[in-house]
Amino acid sequence: xxxxxxxxxxxxxxxxxxxxxxxxxxxxxxxxxxxxxxxxxxxxxxxxxxxxxxxxxxxxxxxxxxxxxxxxxxxxxxxxxxxxxxxxxxxxxxxxxxxxxxxxxxxxxxxxxxxxxxxxxxxxxxxxxxxxxxxxxxxxxxxxxxxxxxxxxxxxxxxxxxxxxxxxxxxxxxxxxxxxxxxxxxxxxxxxxxxxxxxxxxxxxxxxxxxxxxxxxxxxxxxxxxxxxxxxxxxxxxxxxxxxxxxxxxxxx
Amino acid sequence: xxxxxxxxxxxxxxxxxxxxxxxxxxxxxxxxxxxxxxxxxxxxxxxxxxxxxxxxxxxxxxxxxxxxxxxxxxxxxxxxxxxxxxxxxxxxxxxxxxxxxxxxxxxxxxxxxxxxxxxxxxxxxxxxxxxxxxxxxxxxxxxxxxxxxxxxxxxxxxxxxxxxxxxxxxxxxxxxxxxxxxxxxxxxxxxxxxxxxxxxxxxxxxxxxxxxxxxxxxxxxxxxxxxxxxxxxxxxxxxxxxxxxxxxxxxxx
DNA sequence: AGCGTGTTATTCATCCGATCTATATGACGA
DNA sequence: TCGTCATATAGATCGGATGAATAACACGCT
Numbered sequence: 118x119x120x121x122x123x124x125x126x127x128x129x130x131x132x133x134x135x136x137x138x139x140x141x142x143x144x145x146x147x148x149x150x151x152x153x154x155x156x157x158x159x160x161x162x163x164x165x166x167x168x169x170x171x172x173x174x175x176x177x178x179x180x181x182x183x184x185x186x187x188x189x190x191x192x193x194x195x196x197x198x199x200x201x202x203x204x205x206x207x208x209x210x211x212x213x214x215x216x217x218x219x220x221x222x223x224x225x226x227x228x229x230x231x232x233x234x235x236x237x238x239x240x241x242x243x244x245x246x247x248x249x250x251x252x253x254x255x256x257x258x259x260x261x262x263x264x265x266x267x268x269x270x271x272x273x274x275x276x277x278x279x280x281x282x283x284x285x286x287x288x289x290x291x292x293x294x295x296x297x298x299x300x301x302x303x304x305x306x307x308x309x310x311x312x313x314x315x316x317x318x319x320x321x322x323x324x325x326x327x328x329x330x331x332x333x334x335x336x337x338x339x340x341x342x343x344x345x346x347x348x349x350x351x352x353x354x355x356x357x358x359x360x361x362x363x364x365x366x367x368x369x370x
Numbered sequence: 371x372x373x374x375x376x377x378x379x380x381x382x383x384x385x386x387x388x389x390x391x392x393x394x395x396x397x398x399x400x401x402x403x404x405x406x407x408x409x410x411x412x413x414x415x416x417x418x419x420x421x422x423x424x425x426x427x428x429x430x431x432x433x434x435x436x437x438x439x440x441x442x443x444x445x446x447x448x449x450x451x452x453x454x455x456x457x458x459x460x461x462x463x464x465x466x467x468x469x470x471x472x473x474x475x476x477x478x479x480x481x482x483x484x485x486x487x488x489x490x491x492x493x494x495x496x497x498x499x500x501x502x503x504x505x506x507x508x509x510x511x512x513x514x515x516x517x518x519x520x521x522x523x524x525x526x527x528x529x530x531x532x533x534x535x536x537x538x539x540x541x542x543x544x545x546x547x548x549x550x551x552x553x554x555x556x557x558x559x560x561x562x563x564x565x566x567x568x569x570x571x572x573x574x575x576x577x578x579x580x581x582x583x584x585x586x587x588x589x590x591x592x593x594x595x596x597x598x599x600x601x602x603x604x605x606x607x608x609x610x611x612x613x614x615x616x617x618x619x620x621x622x623x
Numbered sequence: 624a625g626c627g628t629g630t631t632a633t634t635c636a637t638c639c640g641a642t643c644t645a646t647a648t649g650a651c652g653a
Numbered sequence: 654t655c656g657t658c659a660t661a662t663a664g665a666t667c668g669g670a671t672g673a674a675t676a677a678c679a680c681g682c683t
Contacts, residue, residue, distance in 0.1 A: 119636070121418060132454055145663065156638045158411050161665090165374060165415040166422035170451060177664045178646030186454050188462065194451060198423060201385055201439050202525075209441065209525040216473040216526070217466075272455075272462040273469070276529070372665070398634065409667045414636085430635045431675030629680080636673070644665070651658080 120155045124163035127153055132172070132183060143173070143181040170194045188271040195279035211336060214280045215329045218261070221277060222309055222325035223318035225267035234314055237263050241306055253299055260306055264325075267313070301331065373408045377416035380406055385425070385436060396426070396434040423447045441524040448532035464589060467533045468582045471514070474530060475562055475578035476571035478520035487567055490516050494559055506552055513559055517578075520566070554584065 131137040143149055143164075150160040164181060167173040171190040175181045184190055199210065229237075237260065244256045261281060265274035305328040312321035384390040396402055396417075403413040417434060420426040424443040428434045437443060452463065482490075490513065497509045514534060518527035558581040565574035 121636085125422065129450075129453065147663095158414075158639085159637060161411075162415050162418035166419040169378065169419035170423060170447065172451070172454065175664070176646075177644075178662070180663065188455065188459060194423065194447060197382075198425070198447060200382065201425065202441065206441060206525060209523045212523050213470075213526050213529060216470060220469040270462045270465050272459060273466050276466060374665085400634095411668085412666060428635065429675075430673070431633070433634065433675095624683105626681105626683080628682095629678105631676100631678080633676080634674085636671100638671080639669090640667105642665100642667080645663090647662080648660085649658105650660095651656105653654100653656085 121159045121162045121166075124153050124155055124160055125166055128163060128167060129172075132186075137183050139183050139185045141183045143183070145180070169197075189275040189278070193279070195276070199279060208333070208337060210280050211329075211333045214277065215326065215333055217273065217277050217280070218264070218329050219322040219325040221265050221268035221270075221273055222313065223322040224269060224273075225264055226313045226316055226318040226321040228269040229267040229313060233263070233267055234310070237267070237310055238314070241303075241310060244303070246303075248299070248303075250299065253302065257302060257306070264309070264313075302328075305331070374412050374415045374419075377406050377408060377413055378419055381416060381420060381426075385439075390436050392436050392438045394436045396436070398433070422450075442528040442531070446532075448529070452532065461586070461590060463533050464582075464586045467530065468579065468586055470526065470530050470533070471517070471582050472575040472578040474518050474521040474523075474526055475566065476575040477522060477526075478517055479566045479569055479571040479574040481522040482520040482566060486516070486520055487563070490520070490563055491567070494556075494563060497556070499556075501552070501556075503552065506555065510555060510559070517562070555581075558584070 128137075128143075137143065144152065146157050146160060146164075150157045153160065164173055164175065168175055171184055171193055172186070173181055174184050202210070240256060240259060240263070244252060248256070258281070262274075262278060265277040268274060305324060308324040309321055309328065312318075312324055381390070381396075390396070397405065399410050399413060399417075403410045406413065417426055417428060421428055424437055424446055425439070426434055427437050455463070493509060493512060493516070497505060501509070511534070515527075515531060518530040521527060558577060561577040562574055562581065565571075565577055
């Protein structure tokens with residue numbers, strides 16, 4: 118195995134077996150490199166890789182630390198990978214959302230604290246009856262995030278969060294093209310919250326399903342329409358060969 | 371922003387905008403470094419990070435390539451992160467499985483091809499009535515994998531796959547301690563498959579729920595028992611301070 | 624002509640050592 | 654007491670040198 122890969126594994130093992138705990142600081146680069154028996158450059162490759170997936174956090178002039186390892190950090194990694202999938206597979210991710218979010222809503226109805234519900238209610242009330250598309254999207258993201266967290270399952274919440282990332286821009290497009298999207302979103306959000314407040318998991322689940330499915334169907338139609346149009350070129354490759362590029366998808370807007 | 375982070379982003383953008391496509395080869399290290407305006411060492415840190423999350427694949431003596439970017443590659447990354455969470459949060463991940471796997475089973479009942487169902491049937495038949503624990507686990511992993519793939523949603527399948535990873539060892543423990551676990555697993559697998567064969571999504575979903583919940587409850591009990599026992603030390607830190615380590619959890623077995 | 628083998632070029636792997644930059648810390652003076 | 658500045662520390666980045674794996678090609682044998 119490559120020394121760098123081995124270093125990644127060694128560091129990982131140090132965390133798994135408890136030698137390094139969340140928040141702990143790693144030895145200085147030269148020391149750790151010596152201890153693991155490799156050069157500083159190779160060690161840095163390992164550290165960089167672990168930093169990308171949010172296992173380590175490097176602070177220049179301070180040191181390298183183990184992150185909290187909170188499941189929510191998983192989100193960013195997944196979001197990064199999902200950014201690479203902006204084609205038809207968006208629909209696949211959407212389908213997963215339609216599975217997870219209703220489940221989260223149902224659990225939230227059972228587990229959410231009254232104070233959390235009040236905060237959610239305030240979020241919706243603060244928005245007003247006719248918000249700008251921008252404000253709506255901000256509120257929408259926060260609503261779904263709080264709902265996911267309200268499930269009481271951090272892993273579930275972070276997976277949902279990471280799945281929303283790539284569909285964020287899709288919803289922007291929606292807000293811009295469907296006139297009734299704003300009103301509909303508002304009323305559906307309130308319906309979900311009402312069900313949670315009433316501690317009715319099945320109703321919460323159903324409203325969440327309706328809510329997600331509405332967006333999903335719209336995306337589906339948009340993709341289908343897009344398939345029928347001829348591909349258009351996005352832009353030319355900068356340095357080298359010019360090749361036809363993939364088709365634009367809703368997720369890009 | 372650090373040059374390395376910028377390089378990561380630049381490479382990512384090259385993929386997102388289609389300049390680099392799955393399977394494509396990147397320019398030689400020196401060339402790409404020159405083009406991105408940084409040193410080879412720094413570029414290598416970026417490449418290593420992207421290789422860890424399976425976006426790039428480096429082949430010594432050959433070159434560096436963009437992977438297929440298949441959603442199933444997402445699995446390995448997630449599995450890596452999940453390895454770091456071997457404490458009580460295992461139950462959180464298990465709960466997500468209990469949401470996703472029944473949903474996958476229901477979809478499989480609707481979407482799976484007859485040939486795929488036949489393959490699944492053969493998998494179960496090949497195992498025989500009283501398999502070894504080892505064989506059972508191998509078959510079990512494959513059964514659930516095919517089931518997930520049968521959902522027709524690669525993203526869903528890969529998330530389920532990645533979630534199973536950390537519970538694999540948990541099930542080993544189960545197989546060793548519960549005498550009826552083998553027979554029960556076998557019959558539940560057959561029940562799920564029967565429902566799929568009968569194209570009955572609701573029954574498939576229910577059997578899958580029962581199946582997962584069985585394991586989940588057992589793990590839950592095991593963790594609770596474990597909580598009541600005093601923590602035991604796993605082993606001492608090698609180089610530095612000796613500190614009490616976290617408690618062992620079922621996932622370690 | 625077909626095929627196996629050895630050579631060579633290409634490309635990544637790894638290392639070393641030096642310099643630059645950001646951060647934290649503590650000394651110093653208003 | 655508090656703000657400022659010097660200094661130590663640790664990571665950031667670089668350039669170059671050498672080793673190792675792979676692929677491509679030429680060669681010679683059958």
